[in-house]
Amino acid sequence: MKLMTCPVNGTRPVSEFVYWGEIRPMPDPDACSDDEWAAYVFNRNGAPGVKKEWWCHTPSNTWFIAERDTEKDFVLRTYLYGDDR
Amino acid sequence: MPWRLLRFGLSKSHPEPRMFTTHDTLKPSYDVVIIGGGGHGLASAYYLARDHGITNVAVLEKGYIGGGNTGRNTTIIRSNYLTPEGVKFYDKSVQLWQDLSTEFDLNLFFSTRGHFTLAHTDSAMRTMRWRAEVNKHYGIASEVVGPEDVKRATPQMDLSCGGHAPIQGALYHAPGAVARHDAVAWGYGRGADMRGAEIHQQTAVTGIEVKGGKVVGVHTTRGFIATNKVICAVAGFTPRITDMVGIRTPIYIHPLQAMVSEPMKPWLDSILVSGSLHIYVSQSSRGELVMGASLDPYEVQSTRSTLDFPEGLSAHLLDMFPFLSHVKVVRQWAGMADMTPDFAPIMGMTPVEGFYLDSGWGTWGFKATPVCGKTMAWTVANDKPHELITGFSLDRFRNYALTGEKGAASVGH
Numbered sequence: 001m002k003l004m005t006c007p008v009n010g011t012r013p014v015s016e017f018v019y020w021g022e023i024r025p026m027p028d029p030d031a032c033s034d035d036e037w038a039a040y041v042f043n044r045n046g047a048p049g050v051k052k053e054w055w056c057h058t059p060s061n062t063w064f065i066a067e068r069d070t071e072k073d074f075v076l077r078t079y080l081y082g083d084d085r
Numbered sequence: 086m087p088w089r090l091l092r093f094g095l096s097k098s099h100p101e102p103r104m105f106t107t108h109d110t111l112k113p114s115y116d117v118v119i120i121g122g123g124g125h126g127l128a129s130a131y132y133l134a135r136d137h138g139i140t141n142v143a144v145l146e147k148g149y150i151g152g153g154n155t156g157r158n159t160t161i162i163r164s165n166y167l168t169p170e171g172v173k174f175y176d177k178s179v180q181l182w183q184d185l186s187t188e189f190d191l192n193l194f195f196s197t198r199g200h201f202t203l204a205h206t207d208s209a210m211r212t213m214r215w216r217a218e219v220n221k222h223y224g225i226a227s228e229v230v231g232p233e234d235v236k237r238a239t240p241q242m243d244l245s246c247g248g249h250a251p252i253q254g255a256l257y258h259a260p261g262a263v264a265r266h267d268a269v270a271w272g273y274g275r276g277a278d279m280r281g282a283e284i285h286q287q288t289a290v291t292g293i294e295v296k297g298g299k300v301v302g303v304h305t306t307r308g309f310i311a312t313n314k315v316i317c318a319v320a321g322f323t324p325r326i327t328d329m330v331g332i333r334t335p336i337y338i339h340p341l342q343a344m345v346s347e348p349m350k351p352w353l354d355s356i357l358v359s360g361s362l363h364i365y366v367s368q369s370s371r372g373e374l375v376m377g378a379s380l381d382p383y384e385v386q387s388t389r390s391t392l393d394f395p396e397g398l399s400a401h402l403l404d405m406f407p408f409l410s411h412v413k414v415v416r417q418w419a420g421m422a423d424m425t426p427d428f429a430p431i432m433g434m435t436p437v438e439g440f441y442l443d444s445g446w447g448t449w450g451f452k453a454t455p456v457c458g459k460t461m462a463w464t465v466a467n468d469k470p471h472e473l474i475t476g477f478s479l480d481r482f483r484n485y486a487l488t489g490e491k492g493a494a495s496v497g498h
Contacts, residue, residue: 019382
């Protein structure tokens, strides 16, 4: 069984979690060009690497950030939004 | 026979020809370099040589021929898609499949079985009717049938699916077929090799040289090759290659897992797919049940498989066929699916001149092998997109003109 550590509820089976993709900073919709906005909407970093991702522990609805190596499927650390220090 | 085999084993020169020539060195330059020695890449090399007379071609394969998603899929061939672009494209592929064994003089075990997409809900029935109407409009054999027709084709099935997902009907597609997948790569490879293309296994691409917006060469683990045209047909490795030329795409990689049962006497004629139960199953010519499910739920760029996959898939299979409870699973594996937001591929020209993409093949690429080779070869030879792939171009995202194939491309989405 694969495991994921929720910063609030501790280590739980990964089936209790939902993956919501890599964190992507949103450009200002009023200031950016159509191409920049389309790139934000569609494009992804598909190559492997250590990525900061949104995950949610669904039974408690706890949204948090996981830093994960997407090639080895290894979680380096997890923390709540704003606790990145 | 064993003596003959022993004689070959002890002999230094093999008197029987190998499937393809092994080349000791790379040439300093090629007209076209194809990255990826799977079905798509080898088919492109084959049609470049056969239809367009372009034979100074190298196919570079990091591992071995057909060892990627070509050998990892569940071999289903069909054309009952949802969009006009998809239906026309996959129909051409199904037509090409019919003659391949004869063309290659190699038995691909191509077997037309009939394909049922089961509907367990009213909304699934609505999608089936929609698909049937689009399909019929383009001359594809595709119709909505009732539970009694499913029962007639597969009397062993529990039509209530354990009582919790009773079958309302199905989309029936008579041309649905299966084939031996690795043989397809070998057939195209041998055909390309015979016509002069070079296949280089164990040769990974480490970089692509671009000057003034044009491709000028490829760096490999065995040295530099000068070329002006590169086809990228690497499925789950696509983002790593597009990063080399600085192209951003919507492609993201999730593993897709599959498994086979121990061999049984033939009992399942049809190919069965259920979106609600997240399963597709057919019986191979060896008697094994070949089974697949939906994508793994998060991004991973490796081909490791998980234990909860056979557990979940088996539970759903037993809903359909309770009598299989004593059948053993003998193998499971995973492939890296290069997914797109609209479940249609990304094919053709790119902003980098001479860099051609055959990508975004996610979970639906095997059936398209012949038509991808044919259309990519045409596109490279004429330097403009083939009419069948204009709906699959990379710039459709920039223009918000997506080709929404989600309702027909996959299960469990």
